[in-house]
Amino acid sequence: MRKQRVRDRAAPPTLERPGVAWAVPGLLFFLVFAVAPMVGVLYLSFTHWDGLNAPQFTGTENWSRFFGDSQVWQSTLVTGVLLVGNIVVQAPVSILLGVWSAGHQRNRAVLSAVFFLPLLLSTAATAVMWRQLLDPNFGLPSKFEWLFGSNPMGTQQGAIACLVLVTSWQFVPFHSLLYQGAARAVPHTLYQAAAIDGAGRVRQFVHITLPQLRNTMITSTIFMVVGGLTAFDIVLLLTNGGPGTDTAILPFSMYQTAFRTYDYGYASAIASFLLLLATAASVLLTKLSGYDKMTSTMEGL
Amino acid sequence: MNSVSRRWFLTATAATTLSVTVAGCGSSGSSTSSPKGNVDFWTLQDPTNSVQKAAVDTFNSAGKGKVSMTVIATDGYKDKLRTAMGSAKMPGVFFSWGGGSLNDYVTAGKLVTLDTALESHFLPSALAAGKVGGKLVGIPCRGTQPVFLFYNKKLFADAGVEPPTTYAELQNLVKIFKGKGITPLALAGNASSSWTELMWVEYLVDRLAGPKLFDKIQGGDWSQWKDPAILKTAQMIKELVDSGAFGKKFGSVAYGPGGTTTLLNKGKAAMVLMGSWEYATQQSEAPDFAKNGLGYVAFPSVEGGKGDAANVVGNPTNYLSVTTAAAKQTATDFLKTTYSDSYVQGLVEKGEVPVTSNAAQYLTKAADPAYAKFQYDLVQKAPSFTQSWDQALGLTLGTPLLTEIQKLFNGQSSPEQFVSAVLAIKK
Numbered sequence: 001m002r003k004q005r006v007r008d009r010a011a012p013p014t015l016e017r018p019g020v021a022w023a024v025p026g027l028l029f030f031l032v033f034a035v036a037p038m039v040g041v042l043y044l045s046f047t048h049w050d051g052l053n054a055p056q057f058t059g060t061e062n063w064s065r066f067f068g069d070s071q072v073w074q075s076t077l078v079t080g081v082l083l084v085g086n087i088v089v090q091a092p093v094s095i096l097l098g099v100w101s102a103g104h105q106r107n108r109a110v111l112s113a114v115f116f117l118p119l120l121l122s123t124a125a126t127a128v129m130w131r132q133l134l135d136p137n138f139g140l141p142s143k144f145e146w147l148f149g150s151n152p153m154g155t156q157q158g159a160i161a162c163l164v165l166v167t168s169w170q171f172v173p174f175h176s177l178l179y180q181g182a183a184r185a186v187p188h189t190l191y192q193a194a195a196i197d198g199a200g201r202v203r204q205f206v207h208i209t210l211p212q213l214r215n216t217m218i219t220s221t222i223f224m225v226v227g228g229l230t231a232f233d234i235v236l237l238l239t240n241g242g243p244g245t246d247t248a249i250l251p252f253s254m255y256q257t258a259f260r261t262y263d264y265g266y267a268s269a270i271a272s273f274l275l276l277l278a279t280a281a282s283v284l285l286t287k288l289s290g291y292d293k294m295t296s297t298m299e300g301l
Numbered sequence: 302m303n304s305v306s307r308r309w310f311l312t313a314t315a316a317t318t319l320s321v322t323v324a325g326c327g328s329s330g331s332s333t334s335s336p337k338g339n340v341d342f343w344t345l346q347d348p349t350n351s352v353q354k355a356a357v358d359t360f361n362s363a364g365k366g367k368v369s370m371t372v373i374a375t376d377g378y379k380d381k382l383r384t385a386m387g388s389a390k391m392p393g394v395f396f397s398w399g400g401g402s403l404n405d406y407v408t409a410g411k412l413v414t415l416d417t418a419l420e421s422h423f424l425p426s427a428l429a430a431g432k433v434g435g436k437l438v439g440i441p442c443r444g445t446q447p448v449f450l451f452y453n454k455k456l457f458a459d460a461g462v463e464p465p466t467t468y469a470e471l472q473n474l475v476k477i478f479k480g481k482g483i484t485p486l487a488l489a490g491n492a493s494s495s496w497t498e499l500m501w502v503e504y505l506v507d508r509l510a511g512p513k514l515f516d517k518i519q520g521g522d523w524s525q526w527k528d529p530a531i532l533k534t535a536q537m538i539k540e541l542v543d544s545g546a547f548g549k550k551f552g553s554v555a556y557g558p559g560g561t562t563t564l565l566n567k568g569k570a571a572m573v574l575m576g577s578w579e580y581a582t583q584q585s586e587a588p589d590f591a592k593n594g595l596g597y598v599a600f601p602s603v604e605g606g607k608g609d610a611a612n613v614v615g616n617p618t619n620y621l622s623v624t625t626a627a628a629k630q631t632a633t634d635f636l637k638t639t640y641s642d643s644y645v646q647g648l649v650e651k652g653e654v655p656v657t658s659n660a661a662q663y664l665t666k667a668a669d670p671a672y673a674k675f676q677y678d679l680v681q682k683a684p685s686f687t688q689s690w691d692q693a694l695g696l697t698l699g700t701p702l703l704t705e706i707q708k709l710f711n712g713q714s715s716p717e718q719f720v721s722a723v724l725a726i727k728k
Binding site: 050051052053132134135136137138150151152153154239240241242243244245246256259260261262263 | 379380383384386387405406408409411491492493549550552553554555559560563564569696697700701704707708711713
């Protein structure tokens with residue numbers, strides 16, 4: 001009754017959003033499994049903890065070590081390179097594939113089903129399979145040296161390229177699926193109008209399809225950025241951070257520090273940094289892209 | 302409200318994965334132990350698991366308590382164990398490499414001191430790495446595992462050469478096999494196999510300077526890395542790598558089937574420096590090769606070195622330890638199966654050389670008595686048996702050391718950079 005009156009007086013232009021009560025289960029889950037561990041990690045980053053005895057408070061020791069650690073900066077750089085590499089390779093391929101597969105022809109439906117197969121495999125299975133395939137003595141490089149070089153994972157550039165290749169192979173189907181759905185939602189009237197105005201296939205793609213996919217691109221990029229910052233399984237299983245420490249990305253360094261050398265305090269410092277980085281990247285992306293204004297691409301239709 | 306919750310959501314997405322990983326190890330609890338009851342037994346996945354399983358089954362059917370065995374793969378074993386040891390999920394009996402890996406657990410009060418009466422059943426030299434501060438906390442559960450050179454007999458016969466006895470001969474063999482397009486020495490150099498590269502460092506340092514040098518390092522004098530023998534070793538490794546002794550692709554070769562083991566039995570590589578378990582690994586992958594084609598010889602002497610060429614490095618043996626979480630009586634009773642006749646004989650049949658005092662009589666029953674005797678003689682005649690450095694130092698120092706060794710092999714650090722980087726590990 002009271003709500004009704006408020007709405008009458010304010011006459012809001014938008015639809016009413018659901019109340020806070022709806023968010024309680026999600027928020028509780030989030031508090032227990034995300035906020036609490038985050039606070040824990042922050043606390044641990046100021047301690048020395050070997051995992052067996054009680055953590056000892058050591059002040060900023062971990063952090064001063066962190067800022068002087070060249071390995072951390074190398075890891076940050078490699079993380080960044082992998083992130084950019086993944087976006088540069090995956091975004092164009094998945095946009096084209098997604099838009100193409102949005103057509104309703106039967107051959108497209110069959111081929112789409114084939115493309116989406118890698119999505120059904122777990123990352124662990126994918127990584128193990130590719131590690132076998134890329135083995136320099138018994139895998140593809142021993143037969144197709146002209147294509148892969150003799151030892152694709154033996155150099156830093158090669159190992160990074162392999163990581164991008166395998167990640168793309170696995171995740172392009174997922175992003176294509178996003179674009180396929182979005183492309184199908186583009187109203188036909190737009191294309192009909194453009195055709196009447198004399199726009200060809202390419203102009204229609206550039207001036208109608210791409211702008212209409214804008215929100216999907218942002219969503220897809222955020223997935224890639226956040227996924228890239230926490231992509232750990234593929235590195236662990238495919239290169240194990242090697243050669244040397246050349247592909248030890250931040251999450252991998254964190255794992256290495258925590259579970260190989262049992263320095264949970266310093267690992268927590270790396271984790272906190274990663275947390276900061278991921279948050280900053282997401283906030284930046286949403287701000288820059290205007291995602292938070294939530295404007296529809298359907299305006300005027 | 303709307304904007305706040307969305308930001309939370311974004312942060313959550315980013316943070317959940319990593320936070321949960323770290324939070325997973327925070328739980329702790331105390332467990333009560335009664336004298337008899339269930340004991341969780343964690344062991345490493347390897348060809349001797351069937352022998353352990355038989356021992357567990359026999360023990361369980363005797364009705365003195367129940368032991369349940371969990372087999373864990375090599376790659377994740379140590380971190381899984383470590384994480385569990387800080388939590389309520391601590392196993393009752395576990396497999397380890399002894400030495401430094403047990404220090405932390407003793408300091409944290411997780412281990413039970415074992416009855417010294419057990420000692421009489423084992424060779425004294427094999428018990429050393431099972432003791433921490435003079436207290437017995439681990440008893441041998443497997444054979445001794447010295448490291449030595451394995452070679453492909455057929456390749457050596459085809460080339461008309463003999464296995465090396467000196468380092469100069471080894472260098473000559475490198476040239477010969479390289480000329481034939483065969484990798485002279487298989488080496489697993491991918492990022493998770495750097496322990497195989499460590500074996501080269503251990504042997505060269507031992508041959509150049511003798512075992513005392515590492516004894517001092519293990520004893521806590523980290524400045525001993527400045528010893529000229531360390532730099533000389535690093536230079537010799539660089540020469541080997543540069544001369545193509547390990548081939549060009551070793552940086553992404555793995556240990557075991559599909560890696561060095563297969564390279565050797567397929568005749569793609571002539572030799573490999575590996576622990577005695579290589580025999581069992583070959584046996585399960587290529588039984589015919591293990592029987593007829595696999596040759597073995599002690600690590601060659603190094604001209605001008607101070608170390609005795611009869612010294613060996615490797616794992617004196619592996620150990621079983623009992624934690625405070627175990628039902629003590631059941632666990633201690635179970636440990637007795639490790640020197641039972643059937644267990645010792647089972648190990649011998651798998652190509653192991655047990656370090657129990659009743660082992661000698663079974664060696665003739667080994668599948669390959671000559672191989673068993675070779676190892677037995679090697680270990681018996683050795684003036685010193687240095688435990689693998691990464692095991693002896695423990696993981697906190699061992700892991701960064703392995704990383705530096707890998708950089709040296711990969712050519713990412715020069716011998717001089719290697720020495721200074723290793724010195725910087727322990728401030």
